[in-house]
Amino acid sequence: MKITEEFINSIAPNQNAVTNGLGLVKKNSFAKLNISNDETVLFGECKGSGASNYITSADFINQDTPVFRCTCPSRQFPCKHSIGLLFAYINGKKFEAAEIPADILEKREKIEQREEKKKAEGEKGPKKINKSALKKKIAAQIEGLELLEKIVGNFVQAGLGTINAKTIQIMNEQVKQLGNYYLSGPQTVLKDFLLLFEHGNDREEIYSQAVDLLIMMNSLCRRGKEYLNKRIEDPELESEQDSMIAELLGHAWQLSELKTLGRVQNDVGLIQLCFNCFASEGRNEYVDY
Structure with a gap:
């Protein structure tokens, strides 16, 4: 060693x-x-x-x-x-x-198995797209964004002052529904929005942050539907790389995708400038930067 x-x-x-x-x-x-x-x-x-x-x-x-x-x-x-x-x-x-x-020894064996699997997948080349399944997923995402658009519209129309414990209880059920539409990103933003009213006491500070999150959700609905409608017309269309819209909707990049897009580099040195870890209540997990 x-x-x-x-x-x-x-x-x-x-x-x-x-x-x-x-x-x-x-x-x-x-x-x-x-x-x-x-x-x-x-x-x-x-x-x-x-x-x-x-x-x-x-x-x-x-x-x-x-x-x-x-x-x-x-x-x-x-x-x-x-x-x-x-x-x-x-x-x-x-x-x-x-x-x-x-x-x-057991963990070593699992690592070896994963490496062998990656190597085998690399030799096979990129996976073929199941166009039918992808179209169904994209259609569900569009439907989910339309639901979110209605939710945001209702909040804007009724006013933030009408949000109470009963509203939050009902909305938490709709947060869970967004998970069925493959929209983990918007689901987290909506959850963060509701958490402001569950835990916050300073109304002025709450409303300021709430408006920012409403704007974000509105933008996700508009920009997300534009992006998804293009993809449903052409299922082989690559995920956008010049914007973060795919990631904001909840897309997790796979190594095989990144290789296909020419976004993988080998033997690269990294310098860690800082480290930050916080608990994200909306995502219900720890986030490391």
């Missing part, structure tokens, strides 16, 4: 992770330190805030793309425990030789 301080700094999500990882080593927080017999995996246990130790590992079966795992709840990757594990190694801490844990 080619591990140096420069390497650790290069993979750390931020300086805090480096400082905290090194701090774990200085405090002797690692209860166990192990290295596999073939010297491809570092793994161990680190004391944390919980009752049980965190189990962390660094798998160097592929030197260029090591895999880090940890049972801690941190959203940073690699976390400070994985960083600490590497610092313990380069600082000469004693690592006991041991067999590679079964769960790591």
Whole structure:
């Protein structure tokens, strides 16, 4: 394993992770330190805030793309425990030789299977478009945007002051309906709109944000229908690349699509300028930037 301080700094999500990882080593927080017999995996246990130790590992079966795992709840990757594990190694801490844990071997196998599947799919070439299924999906999306257009129109006509607990309860059911129309993007915006009235107290601030979201939803309806009507006429028409409308409607780009569009580059270096993580209530998940 080619591990140096420069390497650790290069993979750390931020300086805090480096400082905290090194701090774990200085405090002797690692209860166990192990290295596999073939010297491809570092793994161990680190004391944390919980009752049980965190189990962390660094798998160097592929030197260029090591895999880090940890049972801690941190959203940073690699976390400070994985960083600490590497610092313990380069600082000469004693690592006991041991067999590679079964769960790591199992995860290695899954990664290999995924890579083989990707390779096989790449050799087959891009998937053929099921025009009939795509037309049905696009028709459903257009129908969903028409529903959203009515919802936005009702809010504008009735006024934001009429929104109450009963309105929110009814509208939450319509938020769920948008999921049936393959419109995860507009669904999230509408959910964010309703959450303003569920949790906010400052009416002036709520109304200001609510108007912005109404404008966004109106724009999504107008621009989205234009885009989808073009695609339903020609199912082989590529998703728009010069605007974010496909993504805003909920499209998730597949690697095969990006390859076909010539949007894939290999052996590219990336520099992380910052890291931000927040809980999106509308999406009901954590978002990392």
